[in-house]
Amino acid sequence: MKIAILYFSKTGKTERTAKVIEEGINKVEGIEVKAMNLDKVDYEFLDESKAVIFGTPTYYANMTWQMKKWIDESRNCNLEGKLGAVFATAQYIGGGANVAMTTMINHFMVKGMLMYSGGSALGQPYIHLGHVSIGDGNEKEDEVARVFGERIGKxxxxLFE
Structure with missing residues (x-):
C-alpha cells in the first residue's frame, strides 16, 4: 500500500515536518511512503496511494497560495475515496494553523476525500485537526508528528487492506 505526503516548503521547515511524519508512517509494516514538495509530485505514485497527507506553512492565518493553486489545478488528480489528512507549520502559537488546516480539510472533502486526524479518541497525544509544528520544531513536537503519521498509516x- 502507498501513502503520499504532499507539501509546500520554502524554508525547509514544512519539509522537515513531512519527513518526521514519514518516519511515523514507516513504523507501520507494508506501507511505501513518499514525501514530495508540490513542485516535484510523482502523479503515478499519488494516483496509486490510498492515503494522502497535505502540509502547508501558515501564511496570514491560511495555507500558502502554492497549495491553493495546486488544489485548484489538480482536476485531473482523482482524490475521491482516498484517506486524507493535513498538517501545518507556523512561526508561533496562534498564528492561524487551525484556520489553514480547516480550509484544506474543506477543500479535500469537496474532492471526495475521507478526512482523518487521529483525533482525541486514541488518547494522548490529542491531534485535533492535524499536526501543527511551531517554529523550528523540537523533539516533543517531532514525536507527536511521528504518532500522527503512524495513526494515518494504521x-x-x-480501511484499504
Whole structure:
C-alpha cells in the first residue's frame, strides 16, 4: 500500500515536518511512503496511494497560495475515496494553523476525500485537526508528528487492506 505526503516548503521547515511524519508512517509494516514538495509530485505514485497527507506553512492565518493553486489545478488528480489528512507549520502559537488546516480539510472533502486526524479518541497525544509544528520544531513536537503519521498509516491499512 502507498501513502503520499504532499507539501509546500520554502524554508525547509514544512519539509522537515513531512519527513518526521514519514518516519511515523514507516513504523507501520507494508506501507511505501513518499514525501514530495508540490513542485516535484510523482502523479503515478499519488494516483496509486490510498492515503494522502497535505502540509502547508501558515501564511496570514491560511495555507500558502502554492497549495491553493495546486488544489485548484489538480482536476485531473482523482482524490475521491482516498484517506486524507493535513498538517501545518507556523512561526508561533496562534498564528492561524487551525484556520489553514480547516480550509484544506474543506477543500479535500469537496474532492471526495475521507478526512482523518487521529483525533482525541486514541488518547494522548490529542491531534485535533492535524499536526501543527511551531517554529523550528523540537523533539516533543517531532514525536507527536511521528504518532500522527503512524495513526494515518494504521487507519489506511484498516480501511484499504
Amino acid at each position: 487507519k489506511a491499512k484498516e
